[in-house]
Amino acid sequence: MSTAAVIAIAIAVVVVLGAVSFLTLARRSDVRGAGALSNETLSRDKDARKDSKAFEAAETSSRTAAVAEAEGTAARGSGTALATVDDDVALVPWTAPDPEVIGVSRRQFFNRATVTLMTASIGTFAAASFVAFLWPSGTGGFGGAVPVGKLEAIKAGIKSGGGFFYAPDARSWITEYPAEALPVARTIYPANLLEAMENGIVILSQKCPHLGCRIPECSTSQWFECQCHGSQYNRVGEKKGGPAPRGMDRHPATISGSGDVVIDTGVTVPGPAIGVNTTGQEAEGPNCTSEGTH
Ligand code: FES
Numbered sequence: 318m319s320t321a322a323v324i325a326i327a328i329a330v331v332v333v334l335g336a337v338s339f340l341t342l343a344r345r346s347d348v349r350g351a352g353a354l355s356n357e358t359l360s361r362d363k364d365a366r367k368d369s370k371a372f373e374a375a376e377t378s379s380r381t382a383a384v385a386e387a388e389g390t391a392a393r394g395s396g397t398a399l400a401t402v403d404d405d406v407a408l409v410p411w412t413a414p415d416p417e418v419i420g421v422s423r424r425q426f427f428n429r430a431t432v433t434l435m436t437a438s439i440g441t442f443a444a445a446s447f448v449a450f451l452w453p454s455g456t457g458g459f460g461g462a463v464p465v466g467k468l469e470a471i472k473a474g475i476k477s478g479g480g481f482f483y484a485p486d487a488r489s490w491i492t493e494y495p496a497e498a499l500p501v502a503r504t505i506y507p508a509n510l511l512e513a514m515e516n517g518i519v520i521l522s523q524k525c526p527h528l529g530c531r532i533p534e535c536s537t538s539q540w541f542e543c544q545c546h547g548s549q550y551n552r553v554g555e556k557k558g559g560p561a562p563r564g565m566d567r568h569p570a571t572i573s574g575s576g577d578v579v580i581d582t583g584v585t586v587p588g589p590a591i592g593v594n595t596t597g598q599e600a601e602g603p604n605c606t607s608e609g610t611h
Contacts (some may be wrong), residue, residue, distance in 0.1 A: 327446040333438045382492055459582050461485040468516060468576040480552060481534040487580040489568055490534070492552050494519040501595045509569040510586055520580055521554040521568040524589055532565065535605035539598070541565065542606045549606070551598045556591050562609070563587030
């Protein structure tokens, strides 16, 4: 994936997370119109009134108990009989907490937890994107520059692979391009493809230009033959048969002075038109698939 795509995705994610955080915060202050009291406020007022009555009763009770204790202390000091404690003093009964209050607290907890997690996620993602953006990367994945090894090693791989070398990171096939076909190739192929061809190789996208299946090689015919609908291409990806609208698509490549081959998978050059046959290669044996027409 290209750097621009990563940045675009990062921005989109940050915007979405920001919107979610904003909505979460806004929900907490939701009211039903100017001057209207929310359910939470009304509930708190009711509780406050209840608490006030309970507080007055508790205060009266505690004052009565304090007076009785003082009288007892005085009686003990003077040797007189203790006064009896008034059994009618009402104890404040325990009341269960209002479920509404508990609900509000739980809601507040989840709101705050959500906002905290969102903020942490956004911060982490932004930091990771920033580091990834600045981090130097010499080996890009598919969609960028993909190093595939030394030219001589690739040519050896083509020979040992029976005429075909597969570069998985570049999702490409590499085959030999014959030097004798170069004069014709220079009149047909764009300049950005010629550097590889002048060095004896051609880089072909594995994706069939018909409907996108991965095209396998056929070791007997020495062609590429798509199993999906029977499109056939010669060893340098020029169309020989089937429903494909053109030859196999290609990627440009650069070859350094030390022979390192780097395929630019960010650029795809459409395959040559039907009828182009710069090498004149015919099937060298039985085909792997019958030529399709659909
Ligand atoms: S996808 Fe290859 S022939 Fe249809």
